[in-house]
Amino acid sequence: MSTLVTRRRGALWRGMARHSTPYLFLAPFAIAFLVFLLFPIIYALLISFSHWKNGGPQWAGLFQYTNIFSDSIFWQSLVNALVILVIQVPVMLLLAVIAAALLNSPRLRFKSVFQLGFFLPILIDNVAYSLTFSFILANNGLLNQLLGMIGIAPIPWLNSMFWSKVAVMIAMTWHWTGYNVVILLGGLQNVPPEIYEAARVDGAGPIRQWFSITIPMLRPLLVLEFILSTIGTLQLFTEPYILTAGGPDNSSLTPVLYLYQVGFQQFHFGYASALAYILAVIIAIFSFVQLRLTGGGAIA
C-alpha cells in the first residue's frame, strides 16, 4: 500500500518535473530579460513622458515629444545619418560583393593570405580604428600627405561641413566592408561550383555569371546585410564621437551621439528618452519598409 503511494507520488513528481522542464530552461534568460530589458523599455517610456527632477520622473505628458518636432539639431542629426546611410551602405555592400567574388575565385593565388588581410579591420576595436583614422584624416595627416604626393591640395576632412560626413563614411567603409565580405564568402561557399561550370559550358562569361549566378545566390544575404547596416548606421555613435565629435557645426552629429549629449552631458533624461523612442520608431519604419521592398531575404 505504502509503496503504491510513493510510486504514485513519484510519478506525480516526475510529471511535474516534465512539465516544468522547459520553464526551468527558460527561467534564467526570462528573468534577465524581464529585469534588464523589458522593465527598462517600459521605464524609458515613462521617463519620456516626464521631467527628470530630484532623482525621479515627474509627469509632463507629451511635453518632451512636442519639443522634438521643433528641435532642429535632432532633425539635422537624422538627416546626417540618412545621408551617410544612403551613400555609405550601398558603396560598402557593392565593394563587399566585388571583394567576396574576387576572393572566392578559384584562380586566385595565396587566397588565405588575402582573405586574412580583408578580415583584419574587423579585429581593430572601433575606438582604436576611429582614433587612427582621425589622425590619418587630419589636415596634415597621412591621407593628405599621400594626396600631396600626386599634387592634390590638402582636403579638410574633419573640419568642413561637407567633408566631415565623408570622413565618417571612409572610416566606416574601411572597418565594416571586411565584415560583410566574410558573411558573403560564407554564402558563396554554399553555391555549388557545378552551377558555374554549367554556365561556362553554356558560354556565359565572367560578367554574365556574376549577374546571373553570384548576385541572385547572394541576394538573401545582401538583403540581411542591407537591413543590419541600415540599423547600424541609424545607431551610429563611436565613429562620429571619436572622429569629429559631431562637428563642425553638427555636420556629422548622429541621433545617438545627440542622445548621448542630451542624456549624459546635459542630463535631460526625459528628453533623451523621448529621443530614443522617436529613433526606435524611425528604425522600425525603415526596417519594415526594407523588408517589404525586398521581400524578406534571409530573414523571412
Place this chain on the structure above:
Amino acid sequence: MKRRVRISDIVLHVAVIIGFVVSIYPVYWMFVASSQSNQQIFGLKPDLLPGVSLLANYQDLMTNSGINIYQSIANSVVISLVSTVLAVLLATMAGFAFAKYRFRLSRTMFQIILIAIMIPPQVTLIPLFVMVSKVGLDNTYWAIILPAMVSIFGVFLMRQSFLSFPDELLDAGRIDGLNDFAMFWRIVLPLSRPALSALAIITFLGSWTNLLWPLVVLNNSSSYTIPVALSTLTNSQTQPNYGMILLAASIATVPMLLLFLALRRNFVSGIMGGYNR
C-alpha cells in the same frame, strides 16, 4: 601542368592586392606611427618606417595619459569573457526550450521577445543607468555584464540551430535514464559546437568593442574598458602626443589579434555561420 597566365587573372590579382593593401595599411600605420613623434606623424611626406620615439611614447602613456592601459585590458578581458559565457548559456538554454518543448507560454513569450528585438538598445540607456546607479553598481563589472546577459539574437540563433537537432538522440538519452538537464549538458551542448562558437564569437566581439554603455556607466579610470580608456585619450590633453595615443591603440589591439590567431578557424566560420542559416 602549366597554367597559362591570362589578362583576367592579372586584373583579378591587381584588384585583390589593392583591396588587401587598403585593408592592412591603416593597421600597419597604427603600429608604426606609435613609435613616431608628432613631427614625424604630421610631416610633409608619409613616414612608413618605425621612428625612434617608442620609448618616449611608452613612458608618456604610463605616466601622463590618465589611463592604465593594462588595467583596462584586464577589465575588458574579464567583462567580455563573463558576459559572453553568461549570454551564450542563457540564450542556449532558452533557445533549446523554444525549439524542443511544447509548453503553454511558448508562443506568447516568443512573441514578446520578437517585439523586444525591435527596440534599439539606446532606449534602455537611461533607465538602465538610473537602475545601476540606484543600486550602486556603477563603476563595477556587473554594471556591464548584467545587461549584456540578454542576447535575443542568441536565442534566435540557438533556437534555429536546435530545430534541426535530431529528436532521436534526445529520446535515446531519455531511455538511458538521463534527465533533461544532464542530456542538455552531455549530449546537446557538445553536438552544437559550431552554433555555440559562432554565437560566442559574435557576442565577444560586440562586448569587446562596446563603447556607449561602458562610457555612460564607468567614470573611474581604474574601471575603464579598452574602448572607454582609448576614447578619453584625445580630450584629456591640450597638446596630444599622437604617437602615444596610437601606441595605446596598438597595445589594445594585441589581445584581439592573439585571440584571432588562436581561434582563426572558429573566428571566420563563426561570423560566416552566424548569418548563413
